Amino acid sequence: MAQIAFAPDVFTWPADEPRLIGGRCTSCGTVTFPVWPSCARCGSTEVEQHLLPRRGTLWTFTTQEFLPKEPYAGGETAETFxxxxxxxxxxxxxxRVEARLTESDPATLRIGMEMELVVVPFRTDDDGTEVMVYAFAPVEGS
Amino acid sequence: MVDVAIIGVGLHPFGRFGPKSAIDMGADAIRAALADAGVQWADVQFAFGGSFEVDNPDAVTSRLGLTGIPFMDVYNGCATAATALSLTADAIRSGQYDLGVAVGMDKHEPGAFTSDPVDYAAPPWYGEIGHFLTTKFFAMKINRYMHDHGISDRTLARVAAKNYRNGVLNPNAFRRKPISEDDILASRMLNYPLTQYMFCSPDEGAAAVVLCRADIAHRYTSTPVYLRASTVRTRRFGAFEVHASWAAVEQDAAPTVYASKAAYEQAGIGPDDVDVIQLQDTDAGAEVIHMAENGFCADGDQEQLLADGATEIGGPLPVNTDGGLIANGEPIGASGLRQVHELVLQLRGQAGERQVPGNPRVGYAQLYGAPGTAGVSIVSL
Structure with missing residues (x-):
């Protein structure tokens, strides 16, 4: 089955160990996600691509328990969401990167737990193509 | 610099009003404010009008009289009304005009706001993958805050229950039914830890304020309320803000903290001097956080303060005496002027069943919204 990334230049993929493609200001060193057109801290337009670490800790979280309005493109209905x-x-x-989590039960999530980047199916198009998105999963045993 | 007084306030009730247009609600609010001030539309030298849904709030002039005055339209997210008020006051402070109107009006579809994330400087795909929701930001912010400062779910429920109770006492409110803490906690989870009844709803309504030079205020009223400060601030690098695909590790305070400090400085008033408080309660958690961001308590003190009823109408820190956004909903352009309307009634002793006892003299109002903009107003007798 064909799999495609939901957007270009957001993560390295296909890859055994995908990485998020961030940006780094060559002037002040500020790191962003994704590549930002210019630096949010100093305003410099000199930014370069910078691959982000694959692992990190959960700083905060929530759950999305209602179907978002457009421009959401998950393809679900209120019944299938x-x-x-x-x-x-x-x-x-x-x-700090905002991302989907592979867990949706708050009881399985804990601020400070170790998380790892994964690439997961986000939507299946009519022709069977799986559209893939970045997400973070709890690291086993963390 | 010239001081500024509020001599009239007017409100079109908040809620849902079928086919009635935002412009017509705005006209009603302005008429009510003019009547309250005892002035005619022809006396108004200029106006600022705020709205999210209405491109040109100045169209309200076709309902009031096409007098040719300068009427400037503004939009600044949830801080729109604070912006309209601030600009109106500044135009008087500068000596350019003697008397003007600030008005806000809106008419939203039910449900969470949406838009094009690109217009918020977010990546184009930010909405497609389900991140472009203000509600989930507020949930993530309060979840971290609860973790750091020991705030419980029960405290969130106490905030919402208080605001619904205050809404019962407010004939202009959208929600006028009390809801128990247990029912609030048991309502549908929307964004953990925030349940349905902990959130405000976008709705419809309008509010208007008539301002003039303080030295002529006594021509119109025996009880002018002085606008002692009106500030607007945007986020600084390091603030954790709404509609962002990333946040810096290096942390700075929220824009509310800066707007608040500047307002206290401008007014020469401190948080201990404030008698009535209006805070942006987009959700119950936001009210908890904003109590501390505006200097009314230390982080974490809210747990005990809410348990003690400190923020009730009769408590030492009355917050959202008219029910706040939770009971009134949020017509964005009007929301902050509703806050000022309530403060003026409270300081004049005209708030009826929800009157704060002890002759309050100083009122404080705060707004916060996307993409990280805050507004603060301080009024006093």
Whole structure:
């Protein structure tokens, strides 16, 4: 079955160990996700691609338990929609990234737990193509 | 610089009003404010109008009289009304005008706000993958705050229950039924830890304020309420804000903290001097956080303060005496002027069943919204 990334230049993929493609200001070193057109801290337009660490800790989280309005493109209906987790994962001391979580039950999530980047199916199109998105999964035993 | 007084306030009730347009609600609010001030539309030298849904709030002039005045339309997210108020006051402070109107009006579809994330400087795919929701940001912010400062779910329920109770006492409110803490906790989870009844709803309504030079206020009223400060601030690098695919590890305070400090400084008033408080309660957690961000308590103190009923109408820190956003809903352009309307009634002693006892003299209002903008107003007798 064909799999495609939901957007280009957001993560390295296909890859055994995918990485998020962030940006780094060559002037002040600020790291962003994704690549930002210019630096949110100093305004410099000199930014370069910077691959982000694959692991980090869960800084905060919530669950999305109702079907978002457009422009959401998950393809579900109110009947087929299943809640998903969403959180902010701190990657070393570089940046906090907002991402889907593979867990949607708050009881399985804990602020401070170790998380790892994964690429998971987000939607299946009519022709069977799986559209893939980045997400974070709890690291076993963390 | 010239001081500024509020001499009239007017409100179109908040809720849902069928086919009635936002412009017509705005006209009603302005008429009510003019009547309250005892002035005619022809006396109004200029106006600022705020709205999210209405491109040109100045169309309200076709309902009031096409007098040709300068009428400036503004939009600034949930801080729109604070922006309209601030600009109106500044135009008087500068000496350019003697008397003007700030008005806000809106008419939203039910359900969470949506838009194009690109217009918020977010990546184009941010909405497609289900991240473009203000509600989930507020949930993530309060979840971390509860973890850091020991706030319980029960405290969130106490905030919402209080605001519904206050809404019962407010004839202009959208929600006028009390809801118990247990029912709030048991309502549908929307974004953990926030349940359905902990959130406000976008709705419809309008509010208007008539302002003039303080030195002529006594021509119109025996009880002018002085606008001592009106500030707007955007987020700084390091603030954890709504509609962002990333956040910096290096942390700075929220824009509310900066708007608040600047307002206290401008007014020469501190949080201990404030008698009535209006805070942006997009959700129950936001009210808890904003109590601390505006200097009314230390982080974590809210747990005990809410348990003690400190923020009730009769408590030492009355917050959202008219029911706040939770009971009134949020017509974005009007929301902050509703807060000022309530503060003016409270300071004049005209708040009826929800009157704060002890002759309150100082009122404080705060707004916060996407993409990280805050507004604070301080009024006093």
């Amino acid at each position: 299943r809640p998903y987790g969403i959180g902010l994962v701190q990657l070393d001391d570089e940046v």
